[in-house]
Amino acid sequence: MNENQLREDMARLCKSLFDRGFSVGSAGNISARVEDGVLITPTNSCLGFLDPGRISKLDDDFRHVGGDKPSKEVFLHRAFYDTRPGTGAVVHLHSTYATALSCLSDIDPEDCVPPLTPYVVMRVGSVKLVPYFRPGDARGGDLIRVLEGRYAAVLLANHGPVVSGKDFTSTVYAAEELEETAKLLIMLRGAPTRLLQAADVEELKAAFG
Numbered sequence: 572m573n574e575n576q577l578r579e580d581m582a583r584l585c586k587s588l589f590d591r592g593f594s595v596g597s598a599g600n601i602s603a604r605v606e607d608g609v610l611i612t613p614t615n616s617c618l619g620f621l622d623p624g625r626i627s628k629l630d631d632d633f634r635h636v637g638g639d640k641p642s643k644e645v646f647l648h649r650a651f652y653d654t655r656p657g658t659g660a661v662v663h664l665h666s667t668y669a670t671a672l673s674c675l676s677d678i679d680p681e682d683c684v685p686p687l688t689p690y691v692v693m694r695v696g697s698v699k700l701v702p703y704f705r706p707g708d709a710r711g712g713d714l715i716r717v718l719e720g721r722y723a724a725v726l727l728a729n730h731g732p733v734v735s736g737k738d739f740t741s742t743v744y745a746a747e748e749l750e751e752t753a754k755l756l757i758m759l760r761g762a763p764t765r766l767l768q769a770a771d772v773e774e775l776k777a778a779f780g
């Protein structure tokens with residue numbers, strides 16, 4: 572996809588996320604690969620009001636080469652691009668329910684979004700809880716690198732979700748699926764709940780990859 576089209580798509584879909592409450596204020600940051608680098612939302616920008624031409628551009632070594640100053644959470648994004656070959660986009664939100672899940676003290680850190688519906692299995696996969704670190708602390712990138720690319724999505728403890736994927740649109744959709752699943756999990760807390768069985772999950776992986 573050409574860069575100008577991707578800039579327009581980023582502004583349009585980020586506004587949609589903002590309008591539907593997936594992001595408030597200047598929370599959240601989103602990046603996508605282009606032929607000669609990465610586009611990422613600028614620091615302190617509101618996803619609802621992005622100017623396509625001012626979205627930050629980084630080169631292949633993540634040096635700032637154009638647009639406004641990039642998000643200070645760029646190291647989170649880089650950790651995914653570096654450890655998961657084929658990553659085309661990374662979406663980090665502070666969406667309400669996924670963030671609520673990241674604050675619970677009794678979730679399984681190895682699988683903090685259990686297989687409630689087929690769609691979260693197909694679009695997100697298993698989700699690892701990454702231990703808390705201060706926002707902007709580049710050591711947070713190391714906590715993702717040690718996972719060696721095994722997870723497309725993580726929850727940052729007491730902070731929010733980070734989702735990677737092969738292209739911009741499907742990665743946004745995966746982040747939306749994660750948020751909706753987190754909402755269901757919070758709604759169902761305390762109620763006896765049937766999860767998909769291991770065989771169901773294997774069948775989905777076999778059918779949808």
Ligand SMILES: [Zn+2]
Nearest residue numbers: 599644730731
């Ligand atoms: Zn954040």
